[in-house]
Structures are given as C-alpha cells and as structure tokens.
Amino acid sequence: xxxxEQNSGPLSVPEGAIASLNCTYSDRGxxxxxxxxxxxxxxxxxxxxxxxxxxxxxxxxxxxLNKASQYVSLLIRDSQxxxxxTYLCAVQFMEYGNKLVFGAGTILRxxx
Amino acid sequence: xxxxxxxxxxxxxxxxxxVFLECVQDMDHENMFWYRQDxxxxxxxxxxxxxxxxxxxxDIPEGYSVSREKKERFSLILESASTNQTSMYLCASSRITxxxxxxxxxxxxxxV
Numbered sequence: 037x038x039x040x041e042q043n044s045g046p047l048s049v050p051e052g053a054i055a056s057l058n059c060t061y062s063d064r065g066x067x068x069x070x071x072x073x074x075x076x077x078x079x080x081x082x083x084x085x086x087x088x089x090x091x092x093x094x095x096x097x098x099x100x101l102n103k104a105s106q107y108v109s110l111l112i113r114d115s116q117x118x119x120x121x122t123y124l125c126a127v128q129f130m131e132y133g134n135k136l137v138f139g140a141g142t143i144l145r146x147x148x
Numbered sequence: 149x150x151x152x153x154x155x156x157x158x159x160x161x162x163x164x165x166x167v168f169l170e171c172v173q174d175m176d177h178e179n180m181f182w183y184r185q186d187x188x189x190x191x192x193x194x195x196x197x198x199x200x201x202x203x204x205x206x207d208i209p210e211g212y213s214v215s216r217e218k219k220e221r222f223s224l225i226l227e228s229a230s231t232n233q234t235s236m237y238l239c240a241s242s243r244i245t246x247x248x249x250x251x252x253x254x255x256x257x258x259x260v
C-alpha cells in the first residue's frame with residue numbers, strides 16, 4: 037500500500053456545489069495532515085491543516101480526519117471556477133522523523 | 149510573510165554536468181525538504197533535513213546529494229545530470245515536526 041493515496045480524478049462539479057476530496061494513508065504513526073492546492077505551473081499552496089479527529093472549518097473549506105479509518109477529506113462548499121486545481125493531501129509521519137509525504141493529487145474541475 | 153526562494157525558475161543543463169539547486173528560507177525553520185514533481189507521479193521526496201548538517205534520505209535519493217551548512221539554506225546537488233532528472237524541483241520548509249511546509253516557486257530543470 038502506498039503511504040498516501042488519492043483518486044487522481046478529474047472530479048467535476050458544477051459551480052455552487054460541494055466538492056469532496058478524499059485521501060487515505062498507511063499507518064506509520066502519522067500525526068499531522070495537510071491539504072494543498074496547486075494551480076497548473078505553480079507550486080503547492082497550503083489551504084488547510086488538521087491534527088486531531090473530527091472536523092475543522094475555515095471559510096468554504098472543511099477538513100475531516102478519521103484516524104481509526106485512516107482517511108482525511110476536504111470539502112469545498114459553494115465551489116467556484118477559481119477552485120479548479122489539483123489538490124494534494126500530505127501526511128507527516130512520526131515513524132520517519134519529520135518526513136512529509138504527498139499523495140499524487142486529485143484534479144478538481146468546477147464548471148460554470 | 150513566509151518566504152522560500154529557489155535560486156532559478158528555469159535551468160537547462162547538459163548530461164554529465166554537476167548541477168546545484170539552491171533554496172533559502174527566511175522563517176528560521178528547522179525542517180527543509182527537496183521534492184521532484186513529475187506528471188502522474190506527484191511529489192516525491194528526495195531528501196530532507198531537520199537541522200543544520202543533518203540530512204535524511206527520502207524515497208528517491210539516488211543521483212542526488214544535499215548540503216545544509218546554514219539553517220536558512222538547503223542545496224540539492226545533481227552529481228552528474230542525466231536526462232531522467234528532467235523535472236520540476238520544489239523546495240519546502242517547515243518550522244517543527246507537525247507544522248505546515250511552505251514551498252518555493254519551483255525550478256524547472258531540463259537536462260539535454
């Protein structure tokens with residue numbers, strides 16, 4: 037099993053809908069979880085982080101973490117065309133010190 | 149504002165050349181990372197460093213080395229560039245274990 041897995045997509049949603057992005061990870065004593073957004077030709081930009089089980093909301097974004105099931109998700113409410121990008125899930129693994137591992141990313145397309 | 153700066157945005161090098169990619173952060177971060185990003189493969193960790201003069205191999209260290217003589221600077225060295233090292237190289241830094249990593253603008257390296 038890969039350490040961090042995401043569905044590559046593309047995930048297509050209409051403008052104004054909720055986009056749901058999922059990520060699963062292997063059990064390596066992981067402790068910190070991050071979501072990055074990457075526009076084509078640009079470097080990744082941090083949009084959310086979550087450390088404990090449950091939900092964390094920031095504006096239109098909600099990160100959800102379930103350590104027992106080893107998944108983390110990102111919900112984007114009221115999706116806009118400007119949200120169209122690749123979303124990267126990243127996990128920091130305790131077992132490997134400060135190693136930060138990324139999933140391959142999910143392409144999101146928001147259609148107006 | 150968080151600032152991670154990579155020395156070059158674009159580089160073209162010849163096969164067999166020794167290549168230096170430089171990364172500087174101004175946030176006093178302990179951790180620094182080098183990734184490469186290729187279509188369909190996502191971000192793959194080459195090396196990371198959690199302190200001055202300390203380094204750990206990532207998933208694909210072969211053909212690369214690193215240097216961290218000062219806290220703010222982390223260099224990636226391609227000992228003898230090959231065409232399969234043509235890629236986007238991304239540097240990142242983070243404050244301590246579990247905190248978010250911030251990326252530089254990336255260096256697109258082409259080896260001919």
